[in-house]
Amino acid sequence: MSESRVPRPRRFLVCEPRHFAVQYAINPWMQPDVQVDVDLAQEQWQELIRAYRAHGHTVDSVEPVAGLPDMVFAANSAVVVGGRVFGSLFHAAERRPESTHYDMWFKAAGFTVYRPEAVCEGEGDLVPAGRYLLAGTGFRTTREAHRELQEYFGMPVISLTLVDPYFYHLDTALFVLDDGPAGNIVYYPDAFSPGSREVLARLYPDAVLASREDAMAFGLNSVSDGRHVFIAPRAERLASCLTDHGYVPVPVDLSEFHKAGGGIKCCTQEIRS
Numbered sequence: 001m002s003e004s005r006v007p008r009p010r011r012f013l014v015c016e017p018r019h020f021a022v023q024y025a026i027n028p029w030m031q032p033d034v035q036v037d038v039d040l041a042q043e044q045w046q047e048l049i050r051a052y053r054a055h056g057h058t059v060d061s062v063e064p065v066a067g068l069p070d071m072v073f074a075a076n077s078a079v080v081v082g083g084r085v086f087g088s089l090f091h092a093a094e095r096r097p098e099s100t101h102y103d104m105w106f107k108a109a110g111f112t113v114y115r116p117e118a119v120c121e122g123e124g125d126l127v128p129a130g131r132y133l134l135a136g137t138g139f140r141t142t143r144e145a146h147r148e149l150q151e152y153f154g155m156p157v158i159s160l161t162l163v164d165p166y167f168y169h170l171d172t173a174l175f176v177l178d179d180g181p182a183g184n185i186v187y188y189p190d191a192f193s194p195g196s197r198e199v200l201a202r203l204y205p206d207a208v209l210a211s212r213e214d215a216m217a218f219g220l221n222s223v224s225d226g227r228h229v230f231i232a233p234r235a236e237r238l239a240s241c242l243t244d245h246g247y248v249p250v251p252v253d254l255s256e257f258h259k260a261g262g263g264i265k266c267c268t269q270e271i272r273s
């Protein structure tokens with residue numbers, strides 16, 4: 001079956017963890033002043049970039065800025081669909097300045113950037129999934145932003161409510177396996193309100209369901225190219241389930257980034273042309 005899964009080359013935007021640290025706590029994973037091993041973080045991050053390139057993906061990078069330790073989480077800076085950039089307005093004051101630097105990168109690369117009026121955190125909560133845009137709310141991105149997003153892209157936005165503070169961004173609880181018209185996803189049901197769980201079950205009857213253990217191992221913070229799934233190595237049960245479904249797990253360990261509440265997907269912005 002794995003022969004039938006066809007990868008699509010992606011263009012990713014990332015930010016090197018030169019200034020990565022845990023200096024404030026804005027999610028339950030962050031213990032203020034916990035020591036981050038920056039050298040190890042650099043090695044782990046380089047490994048992710050190597051893995052992307054080895055699988056045929058293009059990787060661009062934004063210059064990191066001192067004093068913005070979470071800037072490494074590129075996914076939060078925007079959501080890009082059809083070459084149009086819907087920027088971010090961070091919930092936490094500490095992260096707000098990141099937007100200027102990402103917007104500058106996008107503009108220099110020839111993109112037009114939309115500045116949202118409502119709080120929203122890019123692909124952290126706004127996940128393009130074929131014909132829909134899946135949109136998380138509950139901790140960061142607001143429902144007003146979901147409305148703004150729908151007006152901007154003219155795509156149906158499916159609002160999903162997150163209920164567990166450990167899974168404060170949609171991309172910690174769900175990822176897209178395949179973004180073709182029929183599309184499929186993986187998610188951890190208990191991260192969602194009962195109504196949102198029902199919505200997901202209706203839209204994706206064939207979704208792969210993950211356990212709390214997989215979710216706590218950042219297994220839902222994965223990146224799929226339609227065939228290869230770049231995934232945290234500790235999400236073993238989920239990885240073997242994906243193999244059964246014909247996908248090829250590519251384990252990449254970003255354990256240093258878990259200290260800030262981030263993983264593979266958080267470090268990766270997809271530029272969809």
Ligand code: ARG
Pocket residue numbers: 026027030070073075076095123124125169171172260261262263265266267
């Ligand atoms: N410390 C960051 C925050 O809480 C982590 C962001 C993780 N990014 C993500 N796409 N889930 O904002």
